Amino acid sequence: MNTTVLQVQGLKKNYGPRQAVREISFSVHAGELLGLLGPNGAGKSSTLGMVAGLSAPDAGSVSVGGIGLAQDEAGYKARIGLVPQDIALFEDLPAQTNVELFGALYGCPKPRLRQRAAEVLEMVGLADRARDKPASFSGGMKRRLNIACALVHDPELLLLDEPTAGVDPQSRNAIFEQLEALKRAGKALVYTTHYMEEVERLADRVLIMDHGQLLASGTLPELYRQLPAAQTLQLEVEDAARLDLAALRALVGIKKAELRGSQLHIGLDELGTGSQLVLQALAAAGVAVRHLSSGRANLEDVFLSLTGRQLRD
Structure with missing residues (x-):
């Protein structure tokens, strides 16, 4: 698929004298996973926060499905699902209720909400734990529930900020399989990480960042061709x-x-x-x-x- 879902142009973000993001531009297409790779402090989360509409850029523009954040904030955010770096769940509410609550916040129609919550719990392998509270879940299960919460309103674009932090290998593989299925379904995904093996497995294209700058971008073969030796x-x-x-x-x-x-x-x-x-x-x-x-x-x-x-x- 060649449909452009996300278009980012010239994003900049400063925190006082520190330049966290320095004029970043990229695009993501339907059915594509873009890996945003860099060490801690590279500016990945700051970039994702601006794309998600959580913080305002000092310069630049972002659009999803042709809708700009500045022109229609509600319409823009309805097209995005965010899986944050830190677990964002109501620990003492059942998993199904968590998903329904996030769906309501995203504006899902109430008659459809219960069925849709059940569908995404099935999608992430948690249908049998729908009535259980996240407080009893493992770290990997909480991550998968966070993904379900981000998918409940069927967004065009899924943003994932270090989604495997603190999870066991089995849960990590389950998350990878879910993301690969979402790609096949035509979703656009942006995935931030400092683990190169995750990007090598999942990403169709990779952006390498450091100190807020975009150092290189391309497919894995294109990036490897920049090296003097293969x-x-x-x-x-x-x-x-x-x-x-x-x-x-x-x-x-x-x-x-x-x-x-x-x-x-x-x-x-x-x-x-x-x-x-x-x-x-x-x-x-x-x-x-x-x-x-x-x-x-x-x-x-x-x-x-x-x-x-x-x-x-």
Whole structure:
């Protein structure tokens, strides 16, 4: 689907002298999940808060389904479902009542509300706990109930701010499966996280943020193409003083060679041929290899290349 659901243009947000968001622009289409990736404090939640209408931007505009927040706030917010970073539930009310209450706040027609609440509880796997109170739920179940509350009015756009924080692996996988089903149903989703493995599994496109700025955007293959090397080789070596890093970097297909203590990090175009050349060069130099591992480039490498630091630093 190519229908544009969310359009963001030039969003800015300052908190005193601190620039939390610096002129961010992006769009999201129906049936697409956009991953907003960056470390804590990158500006992801501030961006999502402005898109959700929870805070006013200092500059820029946002529209959902062609309706701008400034022109029709009620119509705009009716098209959005928000799953906040912090659990937002009434712990002593039954799950079904929670969903119905959020539906009423979103303006769902009363005759339809009870049936719709039952539908979304079924969707998130909580139909059998409809009469139970969230106070008795696990963290993962509360997260799923929050998703149900955000979906009850059938929004075009779902905003999820770190929705797997504090949940167990089984609940995380259940949430992932629900989000993938929503994509197939044509929903547009924006998903903020600092876990690259979540974005790699879920996202159709990724925006990488840091210090309020948009550093890069694109599909995973497009982002990986920004790296000097697509494959990586890590070797634990003996007699590291014998290494000639310049000679290694001169080998065909080798993009980088860095020594960190006894760890030799190699970036290369093609793993099979490149590994053979590196091992031959090390053997000729009398450098023994104690351990070897390989892998492909990932979003951590992209972030490191863009910022010079690790994603979770």
